Amino acid sequence: MTTAMVPDIRTLRIGVLCGGSSPERPGSIASGEQASKALTASGLDAELFDTADTSVHALNGRIDVALLGLHGLGGEDGKVQGALDTAAIPYTGSGVLASALGMYKPTFKELLTYNHIDTPRWIVVSPDATIESTLSVVRNTLGYPAFLKPSSGGGSLAAGIAHDEAQLRDLIEATKSDPYAEYLVEEYVPGLACTVGLVEIDGQVKTLPVHDVEPVGEFYDYAAKHNPDLRTEHCPSILTGPTTNSMQYLARRVWHMIGAHGVLRVDFLAGASGRVTVLECNTLPGLSEQGNLAIMARAAGIPYPALVQHVVRTAFTKSPYLP
Numbered sequence: 001m002t003t004a005m006v007p008d009i010r011t012l013r014i015g016v017l018c019g020g021s022s023p024e025r026p027g028s029i030a031s032g033e034q035a036s037k038a039l040t041a042s043g044l045d046a047e048l049f050d051t052a053d054t055s056v057h058a059l060n061g062r063i064d065v066a067l068l069g070l071h072g073l074g075g076e077d078g079k080v081q082g083a084l085d086t087a088a089i090p091y092t093g094s095g096v097l098a099s100a101l102g103m104y105k106p107t108f109k110e111l112l113t114y115n116h117i118d119t120p121r122w123i124v125v126s127p128d129a130t131i132e133s134t135l136s137v138v139r140n141t142l143g144y145p146a147f148l149k150p151s152s153g154g155g156s157l158a159a160g161i162a163h164d165e166a167q168l169r170d171l172i173e174a175t176k177s178d179p180y181a182e183y184l185v186e187e188y189v190p191g192l193a194c195t196v197g198l199v200e201i202d203g204q205v206k207t208l209p210v211h212d213v214e215p216v217g218e219f220y221d222y223a224a225k226h227n228p229d230l231r232t233e234h235c236p237s238i239l240t241g242p243t244t245n246s247m248q249y250l251a252r253r254v255w256h257m258i259g260a261h262g263v264l265r266v267d268f269l270a271g272a273s274g275r276v277t278v279l280e281c282n283t284l285p286g287l288s289e290q291g292n293l294a295i296m297a298r299a300a301g302i303p304y305p306a307l308v309q310h311v312v313r314t315a316f317t318k319s320p321y322l323p
Contacts, residue, residue, distance in 0.1 A: 006316045015063030019050035022072030031287035032069035056083040066091040077103035090315040094283040095322035101258040102283040118277040120186040145188035191271035193220040196251035197296040208296035210237035210244040235299045262314030
């Protein structure tokens with residue numbers, strides 16, 4: 001973080017970038033549309049751009065700052081961030097390195113382990129490995145139930161629980177029609193899904209209240225994330241103070257561990273045994289008005305329009321060189 005002068009955002013042309021070609025495109029469009037609407041309703045100059053139709057370099061001279069409402073491959077993994085750096089366009093969220101570390105789960109989990117932060121045990125499913133070899137490794141290291149998910153992806157897309165080898169075989173077979181090149185298998189940790197948001201406000205990183213979700217189904221899947229009838233959520237969390245304090249502390253450690261900037265969301269599972277384990281982090285958490293970040297912000301007394309404006313300002317507080 002730097003103490004650089006933040007311009008008056010009322011004088012800026014704000015480009016809200018969303019869409020793209022990621023499997024998470026629908027959620028990204030929702031983030032972009034709602035954030036853009038909130039900015040314009042506040043009297044700011046905001047224009048929505050779908051990166052599937054408009055290249056970053058085509059934005060040169062058209063915008064003064066990019067508010068990133070992108071999610072997933074090509075938007076959250078450092079690719080767009082590098083293009084914006086090259087085009088000298090200030091942008092919200094983390095830089096190239098932190099974005100890549102946050103997106104690629106095997107490296108992120110290696111960092112967690114190195115820093116003595118609990119994360120479910122895992123193996124990477126190599127695209128070149130046979131299903132039989134993967135099943136053998138899971139049988140001898142993780143056991144069942146096990147959880148399969150993309151190495152680079154979010155929203156619980158292409159993810160699922162396997163209670164035995166037959167189910168894991170089916171899940172791996174199904175990945176052949178998905179756009180993700182690599183997957184990982186984790187130990188399945190039963191527990192309450194929780195998340196902690198962090199956002200920079202007036203030069204200080206604010207840790208938001210813990211948000212928890214009890215899905216109707218077996219886990220917090222894509223359907224539950226997009227249908228409020230399939231989940232029960234609480235913010236602040238129903239968990240005890242010591243547990244939520246631990247999550248907030250760990251979220252701040254993750255922030256510093258990857259070198260995050262501006263905004264971050266860290267996802268956890270709280271096990272019945274008291275185990276608190278980090279699943280992943282999101283360097284560009286969803287910006288929709290009913291999304292987790294906005295819910296946590298409201299619980300902290302930050303209205304949605306103010307949250308979006310705070311995020312815009314963070315584009316100007318990066319260090320002169322951010323990897």
